[in-house]
Amino acid sequence: MISIKKLIVIVSFGSVSKLKRQQSLDIFLELISKNHPNYEVVQGFTSQRVIDTIKKNEGIEFYLPEQIVAKAIRDGYEEIIIQPLNIIAGSENEKIQELARKHNNGDNEIVKISKSLLSDTDSYEGVADAITKVISREEEEMILLVGHGSYHISDSQYTFLQKYLNNRTSSFVVGNLMGNLTIEKAIKKIKNQKVKGVKIFPLMITVGKHMLEDIGGEKEDSVKNMLIKEGFDVTFVDKSILEYHVFQQIYLKNIEEVVKKQMEE
Known part of the structure; x- marks a missing residue:
């Protein structure tokens, strides 16, 4: 069986606080990686200001979601799941939806989007x-x-x-x-x-x-x-809220629903 390259992209506004990233985003990424070992897990920030500040202060490079997805497709990834860490499915979520439409072609949906915290x-x-x-x-x-x-x-x-x-x-x-x-x-x-x-x-x-x-x-x-x-x-x-395990579990469940649907297709 030929294995395909799979990616989960965790998207948030970002934070310039290294400590707070370690207490929330980094722990969440570890949780997703542990539960989905067949996927590479990365994070992207929607704020260019946050990205620039972290690079200046810490020398660490983060990327915008569109940069991550475009590179992943060039590198041959065939399944990409985006988990927006939004509370509601607002304007930021619409940008993610547009990003997915840009890279999906008809029935060939490479990019799938998981639910926001509040959605139904x-x-x-x-x-x-x-x-x-x-x-x-x-x-x-x-x-x-x-x-x-x-x-x-x-x-x-x-x-x-x-x-x-x-x-x-x-x-x-x-x-x-x-x-x-x-x-x-x-x-x-x-x-x-x-x-x-x-x-x-x-x-x-x-x-x-x-x-x-x-x-x-x-x-x-x-x-x-x-x-x-x-x-x-x-x-x-x-x-x-991402510093609380119970909220991390809600997002994890959302991702698992998308993964399950991918396997059924």
Whole structure:
């Protein structure tokens, strides 16, 4: 039996923090490699700024997804699975879809794309379960889940997540930096709950400017300081969701579904 060259590409915005990459992305890549030894596993970043900064500071070269896929096809890879580490299937996901269309020819689909974290009913159930399991809360404390949010139509997936969380508890609220579920709306909900404390949990894949400055930073209009001004005792969780095994397992399952479908074709 002739073996074919197979590749899994893990795609994220990237992070200039070496420590945070080691705590999240690198561990996730090891998990995928261990579970899929017949595939080469690499990662690509969508941010050229992050790529350039890492090269300047660390001398390590990362590449854009389109560069990785184009080279893989030139090198003879016949199966390429892209796993976007997105929370929702928004504009970044559309770019990945376009990348796949560019390289696929009719029935010869070399490039397949795995699902984002939030994509369908099953995913809302799974993510809501994961969130309520890994995030502990004290008495008289609310959990504020802060995501990027989006002006893309897929921003509604955060609303679905909130509904599934509401079915489990009234102690978790989603508030995003942009989109429909704003931080201001989230704070209003929290105030209505008459609690003393708020724990901020970043609903993001990698640690970057948004997490360190806009959410948990000391700038006047950070989410943390907005809550402090409202009189809450605030705790900031300095971890991305990819640092939790349960979320890694969700992405792993998504990849395994694509691999299984490949084997059945």
